[in-house]
Amino acid sequence: MLNVESITCIKQERCLFENLSFELKAGEIMQLEGPNGAGKTSLLRILAGFSRPEQGRRLWMGEDIAKHEEDFLAELLYIGHKTGVNPHLTAIENIQFWQQSHGYVQVGDYYALLAKLGLVGLEDVPVRMLSAGQQRRVALARLWVSDAKLWMLDEPFTAVDKKGVVLLQQQFKQQLARGGCIILTSHQDLTEHFTQLKTLVLEYRF
Numbered sequence: 001m002l003n004v005e006s007i008t009c010i011k012q013e014r015c016l017f018e019n020l021s022f023e024l025k026a027g028e029i030m031q032l033e034g035p036n037g038a039g040k041t042s043l044l045r046i047l048a049g050f051s052r053p054e055q056g057r058r059l060w061m062g063e064d065i066a067k068h069e070e071d072f073l074a075e076l077l078y079i080g081h082k083t084g085v086n087p088h089l090t091a092i093e094n095i096q097f098w099q100q101s102h103g104y105v106q107v108g109d110y111y112a113l114l115a116k117l118g119l120v121g122l123e124d125v126p127v128r129m130l131s132a133g134q135q136r137r138v139a140l141a142r143l144w145v146s147d148a149k150l151w152m153l154d155e156p157f158t159a160v161d162k163k164g165v166v167l168l169q170q171q172f173k174q175q176l177a178r179g180g181c182i183i184l185t186s187h188q189d190l191t192e193h194f195t196q197l198k199t200l201v202l203e204y205r206f
Contacts, residue, residue, distance in 0.1 A: 001026055001181050002047070002150060007056035009042050016042055017202055020056070026149075029172060029182040029194050034202035040185040041081070043202070044152050047183065048078045060150075077148035081155060083139035087128035091119055091138045094127060095145060104145040113144055118164065133159040143171050151175060153184040165191065 001024055008018040016039030024030055032040045045051045047058060049069055058065040060072045085094050092110045099106060107113055114123055117137045127135055136159045143151070151172075157165050169192040172182055176196065190197065 001061060002183075003059035003062075004047065005057050005059065007043070007046060007058075008054040009039055009046060010054050011039075011042060015205055017205070022198075022200060024150075024181045024183065024198070025196075026179045026181060027176045028196040028198060029176060029184070030198040030200055031190065032183065032185045032200050032202065035204045038202035038204045040202055041154055044078075044080075044154055044183065044185065048076060048152055049073070075149040076152065077142060077146045077150070078152045079139055079142065079154065079156060081158070083127075083135050085127050085135060085138050087135075088126055090124050090126060091130075091141065092123050094138055095141055098142055099145060102146070104142070105147055107145055113141060116144075116167070117141060131159075133161065133164075136160055137164065140168065143168070143175070149180045151180065151182045151184075153182065155185055155187070157186055157188050 003023045005021050007020045009016045020043070032043065034040055042051070046053050049065065049072070060068070060075070063071070065072045086097065089097065091114055095107060095110065098104050111120070111123060114120060117140070119134060119137055122130060122134065127138055130138070140156060156168060160168065165188070169190060173192065173194070175182060176194070
């Protein structure tokens with residue numbers, strides 16, 4: 001589904017990685033590992049198209065993403081360090097906004113979804129009044145309403161408790177089972193077993 005060919009990234013005159021190539025097929029999950037500053041987030045941002053590499057290219061379904069970016073973005077769900085939620089809206093209002101703006105899957109029962117995410121009783125509370133972990137859960141609700149084929153997740157377990165980490169990994173398996181793929185960064189090891197797990201380790205380069 002995703003092919004990366006000879007990607008090189010230079011930030012502030014430091015080469016984070018060069019001639020990096022890999023592929024990600026349907027049903028596969030890739031975990032990016034490495035110390036802070038190794039370039040994990042920079043790689044995700046390049047793959048998503050938020051920044052450009054010094055060289056190399058990205059292919060989605062065999063097509064150059066640079067030439068078919070709109071088609072690629074329609075199949076991408078990216079969740080970064082920032083939650084990407086509207087702090088003035090409630091959790092349900094944020095989900096409804098995502099559905100309207102991105103064409104996400106309609107939720108039959110918002111309260112059941114939020115209860116699953118540990119947000120029961122907070123449905124009508126503006127997100128700005130929630131804790132960091134609760135805000136993170138609101139952001140991650142997109143994993144239950146998006147049918148994007150490619151998920152890019154930058155430290156999705158941040159501020160999430162052990163029960164939430166297990167819940168997220170179960171949702172990862174649902175994504176892979178329906179033929180999607182996932183790239184994520186995490187300082188934590190995946191605790192669930194993924195038969196099609198790939199690991200890419202980036203080293204800090206001086």
